[in-house]
Amino acid sequence: MPCYTINPEGNSFSPPYIFFFVDCMLRSLLSGTFLFLVSMQSILSGGEPVDLSRSIDEILSKSHLAEGITPAPSVDEASYLRRVTLDLAGRIPTLRELRSFIEDPSADKRVRLVDRLISSPDYAFHARNEIDIQLLNRLQWNEEWRAYLLKATRESRPWDQLAREILLPDKLCREDKGAAAFLKQRAKDLDVMTNDTSTLFFGVNISCAKCHDHPLVPDWQQDHYFGLARFFQRTFVTRGGLIAERFDGELKFATTKGEERRAKFMFLNGKSIDEPVATFSEQEWKDIKEKLKDLEKNNEAVQPPSPPFSPRQALVELALEGGQSSLLAKNVANRVWAQLMGRGLIYPVDQVHSENPPSHPELLELLASQLVDNHYDTRPIVRGIVLSDAYARDSAPADPNQPIEPHFFAAQVPRPLTPFQYSLSLWVASRNPELLPGPQKPVDWPETRERWEKDSERLAKRFEIPDELFQVSVEEALFLSNNPQVESDFLHNRPDSLVSYLLPLQNQTQTIEESFLNILSRSPTSDELSNLIDFLNRKDQPRDKVLPQLVWAMLTSAEFRFNH
Amino acid sequence: MNLNNPYFALNRRRWMQAASLGSAGMAANMSKISLIGQPAFAEQLQRSGKNVILLWLAGGASQLETWDPKPGRLTGGPFATTKTCIPGIEISELLPRMASRLHRTAIIRSLNTKIADHGQAYELMDTGRTKEPGVAYPHLGAVIAHQLAAIDSKVPDYVEMYTSTEGRRKGTAGYLGARFNPMFLTESMIPDNLTRQKSIEDVDHLDRADLQHFLSKSFRHRQGNLAVDSHATAYQRVRGLMASDYLFDIDREPQSMRDHYGPTQFGEQCLIARRLVESGVPFVKVARAWWDSHGQNFETHQELCADLDYVMSALLDDLEQRGMLDRTLVISLGEFGRTPQINGSLGRDHFAQAWSCTLSGCGIRGGTVYGKTDDDGRTVVDGEIDAGDLFATIFKALGIDIDQEFMLGSRPIPIVDFGSKPVLEVLA
Numbered sequence: 001m002p003c004y005t006i007n008p009e010g011n012s013f014s015p016p017y018i019f020f021f022v023d024c025m026l027r028s029l030l031s032g033t034f035l036f037l038v039s040m041q042s043i044l045s046g047g048e049p050v051d052l053s054r055s056i057d058e059i060l061s062k063s064h065l066a067e068g069i070t071p072a073p074s075v076d077e078a079s080y081l082r083r084v085t086l087d088l089a090g091r092i093p094t095l096r097e098l099r100s101f102i103e104d105p106s107a108d109k110r111v112r113l114v115d116r117l118i119s120s121p122d123y124a125f126h127a128r129n130e131i132d133i134q135l136l137n138r139l140q141w142n143e144e145w146r147a148y149l150l151k152a153t154r155e156s157r158p159w160d161q162l163a164r165e166i167l168l169p170d171k172l173c174r175e176d177k178g179a180a181a182f183l184k185q186r187a188k189d190l191d192v193m194t195n196d197t198s199t200l201f202f203g204v205n206i207s208c209a210k211c212h213d214h215p216l217v218p219d220w221q222q223d224h225y226f227g228l229a230r231f232f233q234r235t236f237v238t239r240g241g242l243i244a245e246r247f248d249g250e251l252k253f254a255t256t257k258g259e260e261r262r263a264k265f266m267f268l269n270g271k272s273i274d275e276p277v278a279t280f281s282e283q284e285w286k287d288i289k290e291k292l293k294d295l296e297k298n299n300e301a302v303q304p305p306s307p308p309f310s311p312r313q314a315l316v317e318l319a320l321e322g323g324q325s326s327l328l329a330k331n332v333a334n335r336v337w338a339q340l341m342g343r344g345l346i347y348p349v350d351q352v353h354s355e356n357p358p359s360h361p362e363l364l365e366l367l368a369s370q371l372v373d374n375h376y377d378t379r380p381i382v383r384g385i386v387l388s389d390a391y392a393r394d395s396a397p398a399d400p401n402q403p404i405e406p407h408f409f410a411a412q413v414p415r416p417l418t419p420f421q422y423s424l425s426l427w428v429a430s431r432n433p434e435l436l437p438g439p440q441k442p443v444d445w446p447e448t449r450e451r452w453e454k455d456s457e458r459l460a461k462r463f464e465i466p467d468e469l470f471q472v473s474v475e476e477a478l479f480l481s482n483n484p485q486v487e488s489d490f491l492h493n494r495p496d497s498l499v500s501y502l503l504p505l506q507n508q509t510q511t512i513e514e515s516f517l518n519i520l521s522r523s524p525t526s527d528e529l530s531n532l533i534d535f536l537n538r539k540d541q542p543r544d545k546v547l548p549q550l551v552w553a554m555l556t557s558a559e560f561r562f563n564h
Numbered sequence: 565m566n567l568n569n570p571y572f573a574l575n576r577r578r579w580m581q582a583a584s585l586g587s588a589g590m591a592a593n594m595s596k597i598s599l600i601g602q603p604a605f606a607e608q609l610q611r612s613g614k615n616v617i618l619l620w621l622a623g624g625a626s627q628l629e630t631w632d633p634k635p636g637r638l639t640g641g642p643f644a645t646t647k648t649c650i651p652g653i654e655i656s657e658l659l660p661r662m663a664s665r666l667h668r669t670a671i672i673r674s675l676n677t678k679i680a681d682h683g684q685a686y687e688l689m690d691t692g693r694t695k696e697p698g699v700a701y702p703h704l705g706a707v708i709a710h711q712l713a714a715i716d717s718k719v720p721d722y723v724e725m726y727t728s729t730e731g732r733r734k735g736t737a738g739y740l741g742a743r744f745n746p747m748f749l750t751e752s753m754i755p756d757n758l759t760r761q762k763s764i765e766d767v768d769h770l771d772r773a774d775l776q777h778f779l780s781k782s783f784r785h786r787q788g789n790l791a792v793d794s795h796a797t798a799y800q801r802v803r804g805l806m807a808s809d810y811l812f813d814i815d816r817e818p819q820s821m822r823d824h825y826g827p828t829q830f831g832e833q834c835l836i837a838r839r840l841v842e843s844g845v846p847f848v849k850v851a852r853a854w855w856d857s858h859g860q861n862f863e864t865h866q867e868l869c870a871d872l873d874y875v876m877s878a879l880l881d882d883l884e885q886r887g888m889l890d891r892t893l894v895i896s897l898g899e900f901g902r903t904p905q906i907n908g909s910l911g912r913d914h915f916a917q918a919w920s921c922t923l924s925g926c927g928i929r930g931g932t933v934y935g936k937t938d939d940d941g942r943t944v945v946d947g948e949i950d951a952g953d954l955f956a957t958i959f960k961a962l963g964i965d966i967d968q969e970f971m972l973g974s975r976p977i978p979i980v981d982f983g984s985k986p987v988l989e990v991l992a
Binding site: 205207413416464466471472474479482483484525528546552553556561564 | 699763771772776797799801
């Protein structure tokens with residue numbers, strides 16, 4: 001069976017894309033981060049992404065002016081470093097990274113920081129973890145799928161390619177089989193397969209339109225729901241665990257008026273296609289059907305045959321038409337913005353339709369067009385966003401008596417850490433900082449980071465996946481308060497732990513300063529300093545007994561729990 | 565705006581409506597907005613202190629060997645009926661104790677929930693609706709915790725005891741948020757992480773929590789954000805929950821009370837459930853499994869009904885003697901019933917067309933039977949209801965407004981499924 005190549009649509013490549021392409025091939029021969037850095041330079045330099053940051057700020061300033069809103073001030077260097085390291089590396093910065101960044105006097109240090117982070121191995125790990133929880137949503141912990149995603153994020157595969165691979169895993173090479181998990185977890189339920197694809201890839205939660213035309217949104221009618229479902233209706237999992245498609249099959253539904261309709265192959269934008277007439281003889285049909293039945297029920301070994309017309313492939317082609325105005329481009333741009341700014345330009349992110357317009361249509365349009373211009377590589381828009389003034393605003397408003405509504409994007413929204421962000425950050429914050437690297441990473445950094453991921457996995461699984469109605473659970477609070485694992489992983493006095501690093505420090509002030517920098521990535525305020533000195537003095541306990549209490553209080557604080 | 569406020573949903577809805585207008589006038593005076601959503605005080609008072617114990621009969625108990633016997637029919641099986649304390653009402657002879665206490669219990673004999681597959685039926689009976697992709701419906705316990713839990717409650721607000729493995733799955737609060745997820749007990753009678761580690765002294769445990777509170781306070785105050793506020797709410801409840809560990813310790817009950825509930829695991833768990841609701845826990849689910857009697861249905865029910873009958877009547881007696889029954893609703897329910905047809909292994913299979921459940925205590929008119937099945941128990945001939953109607957009945961019995969809606973984005977989701985109606989005949 002032919003395998004997919006990286007070529008997404010047979011379009012001509014713009015020069016930066018070719019660099020990326022060549023780089024991918026080279027890296028498969030010589031793995032090493034140096035080449036990767038070169039390729040990032042090629043993609044990202046040239047002024048354009050900084051233009052994007054400027055455009056973002058212009059659009060938002062215009063709306064702030066019109067609404068009479070005073071945006072929050074910019075955060076200081078340490079807070080910016082924490083925020084952007086969490087967003088691009090999926091963890092808090094190490095003490096060395098923090099010191100080096102604060103001491104760097106150069107004017108362009110944020111740009112250099114962002115470029116370093118985007119091309120670091122951490123970026124791929126973090127992107128993998130985020131895509132995993134977004135698309136598989138813990139239906140299953142699937143190592144093959146996670147390995148596929150890591151490979152994809154390491155190669156910076158663009159979103160159109162991801163969509164293709166994840167929705168058409170039956171067309172992929174063996175090594176990418178993990179991509180099938182998205183469909184395999186949903187294949188037994190057509191409604192789940194339809195609505196989850198619609199929500200996650202196109203930003204359209206269409207489940208409402210199954211039983212009736214959407215009562216509030218004229219965009220979504222039963223025809224859309226069943227039109228989309230029809231692309232998935234022939235999909236099944238073989239006995240051997242492979243995604244396959246049947247060669248024929250109709251989908252009928254009853255309208256609210258009781259009329260029976262036959263669903264078309266119709267995408268959400270109303271475009272439909274006709275199935276080409278199959279030219280099998282009666283005998284051939286019989287053989288095909290028997291083979292498929294055998295595959296489904298009995299035979300584990302055989303590769304499924306490919307039908308001459310693949311509905312899922314037709315869906316992917318339809319979905320990728322239309323460039324920046326396509327639902328895929330809009331959805332990816334909106335979700336990238338939401339991930340970095342705490343709220344979608346379209347909110348909630350699964351309600352893309354005409355009755356729920358974006359807060360800043362021009363801005364969403366801009367991001368979507370940049371995404372498409374960059375062939376669905378999200379890194380340029382990520383870079384543009386995190387280098388904007390809007391991203392770097394404090395989460396506290398200029399005037400505490402004038403809170404700012406989140407949809408104005410005039411202050412950062414405090415965002416709960418995602419499961420791996422939180423567990424990895426707890427890990428980093430509780431290590432002996434002398435054993436952790438600074439901005440220049442050792443050669444074995446990818447392996448080290450991978451080990452950290454493994455070590456954090458068990459804990460990560462305990463934390464809720466944040467959504468728009470996120471709450472810290474009592475279960476989490478009880479776990480962090482009383483579980484023996486917390487003590488042994490984060491509070492013990494061992495050579496590699498923060499507690500052991502703090503123990504020999506000369507005085508209380510220094511102890512507190514170092515704990516703050518290491519855990520909260522900032523210095524204490526004078527109020528905090530005096531309160532904590534008071535705490536240490538009042539406790540009057542040996543340091544190896546009182547320091548774990550101090551470290552625990554900071555690790556479990558609200559400030560640490562959020563990206564703010 | 566407080567997350568624990570039972571009217572959070574309504575606050576949120578109004579807030580979202582206002583926000584969706586996108587008006588500049590909205591300009592962010594949060595306190596003004598939360599005032600609109602203040603709960604009607606009297607109504608809140610009326611609901612407070614009410615609670616639910618759900619006896620979950622996992623696998624599906626037979627209605628014919630419990631609440632809707634058909635003696636003398638081909639489908640009836642070997643057991644006779646027994647008269648109850650209510651003239652004209654008879655139930656299976658396997659439930660003699662309940663028969664003499666039926667004045668506190670309403671039997672519903674007319675559930676037709678259609679789905680006879682364990683997995684889907686669980687989902688239906690857990691949430692009162694059929695599954696819908698893209699919407700995470702909360703389980704019954706979470707909705708009730710959301711509605712009835714006291715603000716900053718010192719005790720858990722949703723506890724599930726599920727020791728057996730049959731049909732075991734943890735309840736979820738879905739779109740209500742993790743605040744209302746259950747405390748889930750499977751291996752042990754004491755919840756996880758409720759006990760302080762020996763390596764830290766109690767005073768240090770308290771002090772470090774105070775320190776954390778101090779550190780978080782300055783952060784929280786500059787935010788005014790629901791997710792950030794929920795951090796404080798969760799940690800503020802830790803010490804209270806730890807202090808409630810004694811509720812799970814039945815050694816604190818006198819031997820006479822332990823004898824009253826009997827030595828079975830189900831009995832001990834129901835005793836814990838009573839201790840919990842007595843201390844203000846709004847929802848406790850106790851699962852009693854292995855009802856899935858595809859073979860040897862009659863031996864199975866002989867054994868399990870004895871346990872159910874003994875424990876359920878002990879629980880009702882105890883609640884009544886403590887004056888708690890008028891504010892505690894006891895439900896016995898599974899995911900479906902069992903076929904009237906007896907199969908070749910003398911078993912009964914899955915059956916959802918015509919089955920039974922019971923409601924006792926709070927808000928319930930005891931001694932009533934609602935609905936009727938045909939002579940062989942194959943179909944409902946009178947008063948057919950579905951899962952949504954049952955949920956509406958449960959909410960109504962507890963004084964919960966069944967016309968409430970939650971807003972998910974722009975979509976209103978009623979607290980009970982569209983078109984669901986409470987069974988007024990069983991309500992006091």
